[in-house]
Amino acid sequence: MNSIYENLFRLPTVPAFAQKNFREHFLQADKVMLVIIAVQWFIATFITSISYNTYLYGFVGGGMITLILVFSYRFFKGTQVMRALVGIGMMLFSLIYIQQHLGRIEMHFHVFIALAILSIYKDIVPVFVAAATTIVHHLIFNYLQLYEVSLFNMPVMVFNYGCGMDIVLLHAIFVIAEALVIGYIIKLQIEYGVEQNRSENQILGLNQELSFTSMHDSLTGLPNRYNLYSQLKLMVANANRYERKFAVLFLDLDHFKNINDTLGHNVGDALLKSVSHKLKSMIRENDIVARIGGDEFIIVLNDFNDSGSLEQVIVKILDAFRQEWIIKNHFLRLSTSIGVSVYPDDSKEINELMKFADIAMYKAKSEGRDQFSFFTSTLNAQVHEDVQIANDMHRALEEREFVLYYQPKIHIPSGKIIGAEALIRWNHHLKGMIYPGSFITIAENTGFILKLGTWIIDETVAMLSRMQNAGYNDVHVSCNVSTRQFQNLHLFSDIENAIQTNQIDPSQLAIEITESVMMEYLDVTLEVLKKMKGLGIHICMDDFGTGYSSLSYLRQFPINSLKIDKSFVDDISENENNDHILLNTIIAMGQTLNLNVIAEGVEEKYQMEYLKERGCGYYQGYYFSKPVPEEVFFALLEENRSI
Structure with missing residues (x-):
């Protein structure tokens, strides 16, 4: 029984992850409610006062409510204070309509309509504030009506028949009952909104994770091959526009397989992570470092001045690799071979630049490793000849x-x-x-x-x-x-x-x-x-x-x-x-x-x-x-x- 009671009457809370979305909703709802308030002022001034000569009361009373709420919006928009003030304002307009019609029972339906309209807010507070406003108003003005007390010559009649407190209490019961029903509906709205926001956050997080995964290497977090190509396209466009150059460095760790084979892949993976951190720390903000697979990395040096400055960076990278690496309590000696191609000197095609840097890297390896090599047209011709020889060897073996x-x-x-x-x-x-x-x-x-x-x-x-x-x-x-x-x-x-x-x-x-x-x-x-x-x-x-x-x-x-x-x-x-x-x-x-x-x-x-x-x-x-x-x-x- 207690759990049912708590479930019915426990006010729902908005968790931190959903507060941003709820605040955006409250801001939009505030604007909608201000429009409704302004429309009601028009109704109180030009419609409900026609038959009963209560124009001045509707104009002045409705105007004060409207101006107060507009002024409050500047300071309290999106807050619970603003929502409570709107709840009071909405209910006061209902009461203005009732008094303008000298307590006609049909106008009391607007109280319940106003309560329903307040459900636009996903908040129980303005509903109960509005309900309380109605009950207090009816008690006060029923007293004034009963004893024929006049306030500033405004109409004080809230019921056009019988003025006993039993009518006021009966009306209060109806208002409280509707407030509870609407409150429960709002509670369900909040819970649904929170769950919907939770799902949206989960989907958004999953999409962001998938997007990051599709563009980055899962081990090191560096851009992957697809991401690298996307950034290179932008670099090419920038280089063409401003007539600048950039260099593609193809790095391959020397004898990395030995580390995996002798110390295990966990040490190899830890080393790759350390290498990625080292490389990121050595490049400028507008340069790129990516891992394209295995122990192969690409560095793109953007907008370098001359070959001398480029060689200084490469030598710095080689020296960094020669230092002792402490990986999982293992002291490792490491080196790398680097191949270099330059845009647009070597090629204006991204795929060719990557291929040429790869060719130059293998040239560096063939010459003893732990060094770098620039791509040249002679080297390219040699590679094509090597490819031809490689293809021809299979035939030669078959033909003895x-x-x-x-x-x-x-x-x-x-x-x-x-x-x-x-x-x-x-x-x-x-x-x-x-x-x-x-x-x-x-x-x-x-x-x-x-x-x-x-x-x-x-x-x-x-x-x-x-x-x-x-x-x-x-x-x-x-x-x-x-x-x-x-x-x-x-x-x-x-x-x-x-x-x-x-x-x-x-x-x-x-x-x-x-x-x-x-x-x-x-x-x-x-x-x-x-x-x-x-x-x-x-x-x-x-x-x-x-x-x-x-x-x-x-x-x-x-x-x-x-x-x-x-x-x-x-x-x-x-x-x-x-x-x-x-x-x-x-x-x-x-x-x-x-x-x-x-x-x-x-x-x-x-x-x-x-x-x-x-x-x-x-x-x-x-x-x-x-x-x-x-x-x-x-x-x-x-x-x-x-x-």
Whole structure:
């Protein structure tokens, strides 16, 4: 029972989120009510006074009410005070009409009409104030009528028959009953209005959220690709109008995949957020920074003065990335590669500008990362050529245009051929012989290296089978394995299947792997290499000395041989003292670890003699032979048998 009572008579409150809308409604309702008040003044002056000669009372009384409300509107519009005053004013007009008609009962209906009109307000207060005004008025003026008291010669009759208090009380009951009914209706209106406003706010919030989500990256909150393109269109229009330039910087984090793979995506995501905050703090208000996917960011530098000022900003960005990043208690070293295109110098098309900046970024990566590169027409031509090569490689593999050449490896003390390195060549049907420097990087970037690498392994193992059939059981052949191949989970099974299919001795197969591949995928690489070593495959570290050259991982990895990079062999001088060259340390390191040391790129006799003096066991290079086709290599083996 109490809950029903509370539900019926508890005044509803307007929550904070709906107050703005309710206030706007109250302001509009105030204007409507002032218009109604003015119309009622006209009625009180020119209509209801016609039959009863009460013009002056209607004009003066109605005018005072109207002027007071208009004056109050200036100070109290939209407030509950104004609504209460309007409630009183509306009811006083009803009472003026009643008195003008000397209490005719028909005019009392206007009281109830006025109460109903006040429901325009979604507020109970003016209704009850109006009802109270009516009851108090009737009590006072019924007393004046009963005792025939005159006030300023105005009509005081509120009932034109019987003046007992019972009539006043009966009228009051009717007024209170209607006020309660209208109050309840207003209560429902308020509740409905609040719920409607709640729904509208929820829909508005959802629309705003969807709008923001559609235009911004969900992780960093930066503008996304669609938002970036929209802003670039405005920048293009502005640049054309004022003959200005802007630069598009394409940023890609170096080795970001390693962070995700080793520390987890939660650390990677936290790093991306930190990068976005850093980039936002480094640009001007009229510049743009956006994340377009993965670890790729775009910065648009608007209205720069010259290339010098542009380079200063880029160098500042590069330096910021080189600082130590503390992410979730991890101390990270980071760098980025940046490609730059300029509007309108490089292109006036947004899509081309983005593409050119992307091309320049890959150029920066290919040159060692942690640097920037500007787009040039020469670079564009090179990219188109690379695309053509990438497309043509698939055809070349099907049509067997790829061939393997073999560069002998020589045992320095005996001069015997102990093995060879398989090196790929592309015998193009139109362009002739193409060397790996022109297509291997493209194959790695496009992922074609996986197919090509499998083919190289199969061909190398097949060639070993032919060597065994020819009686060369003490000669091994090595093939190179790239970074992308080590990402392939099928690498070991491909090698194992090739060995089983061709029935070769695994000890005659060698795998050459660079230091960078070992360190980039440390755990995976170590596991795969141990499995290869378990088969009996020879493991050779290629290009030693150009990367990390750490003794700790030389001991950790199952390595049989070190190949000294050609750059160290080139340091050997024919006529000067060579005691201080780094080559000596590398040879000594290999001997200490009981590893076979192979020097590559030996082109002169004095280089070979120096290596022999220092105890280097093996070499390969043009001094003995350049890479040769299989039949020539077999001929060299035959000649070498007699040694």
